[in-house]
Amino acid sequence: MRTTGRNDGERGDGLVAARIATVLGAFRPGDDTLGVSELARRTGLAKTTVHRLAGHLADAGLLEREGTALRLGLRLFEIGQLAMRRRGLVEAARPYLADLREATRNTVHLAVLEGTEVVYLDVLRGPDAPDLPSRIGGRFPAHATGVGKAILAYSPESVVAQVIEAGLPRVSSRTITAPGLLRRQLARIHDDGIAFEREESGVGVVCAASPLVAPDGHAVAAVSISGWATRMRTERVAPAVRTVALALSRTLSDS
Secondary structure (H helix, E strand, C coil): CCCCCHHHHHHHHHHHHHHHHHHHHCCCCCCCCEEHHHHHHHHCCCHHHHHHHHHHHHHCCCEEEECCEEEECHHHHHHHHHHHHHHHHHHHHHHHHHHHHHHHCCEEEEEEEECCEEEEEEEECCCCCCCCCCCCCCEEEHHHCHHHHHHHHCCCHHHHHHHHHCCCCCCCCCCCCCHHHHHHHHHHHHHHCCEEEECCCCCCEEEEEEEEECCCCCEEEEEEEEEECCCCCHHHHHHHHHHHHHHHHHHHHHC
C-alpha cells in the first residue's frame, strides 16, 4: 500500500526548495535584471513555474521586479550580511576558544539563538570531554543548554516569552521545565554573567557559559565549556569563560 502524507509533503517541500535555489542561483556576476524567459532557459524550468516562483520570491523580498524583469532583492543582501557577520564572529572567537580548550581539555562551544533553539557556530572538542551530540550547525533546545540560558538572560522579554510559550521540553531528568524556575535562573545569570548547566542537556554533562553582549545590552551569542560532571568543576572554569566572553563582547563593540 502506498504511503502518503508526511513523506509526500517532505518530497514536495524539497522540490520547491530546490527550484527556489535554482532560480536564485541563476543570477551571475554582472547580471542586473533577468527576464522570466532567460531564467527559464538558465534553470531548465518551465516559464510558468519560473513565473510562479518569482512571484512568491518577490513577495518575500528575495527578488525585486523592474517592469517585466527581475533582480535580486535587498532581503538577500541582508541575509548575506548576517552570514558574513557570523563568519566574522567565528573567526574572531576561534583563538579564544582554542585557548579555552587547551587550558581545560574540555569541549568549547560558540552558539547563537534562533527561535527557541541554539545553533552551534563552532565546536572545539576536548580530549578529556564526553562525546557530546553538539556539532557545527546543529541545534538544541535553548532552555536545556548553558549557552541558551546565557543568551536568554540578556535577551528582550519577548524572546524569553517566545521560548516559554513554545513549551520547555524535557531533554534529561534534570532539564528545567517550569517557567518560573527558568525565569529565576535567568535573572541570576543576568546578575552574574555566568550560566551553569548541570546535567540538563544530558546525564553526566555539566557546562559553564557566558554571553557575548552587544552595545545595546542584548546577547548576540554565547561561549561555553562542557565536561564530565565527575571531572570538571564549573565554578573553577567559569572565570575563564567569562573573561573570553567579555573580550569578545569588546571586539563586537569595536567592530
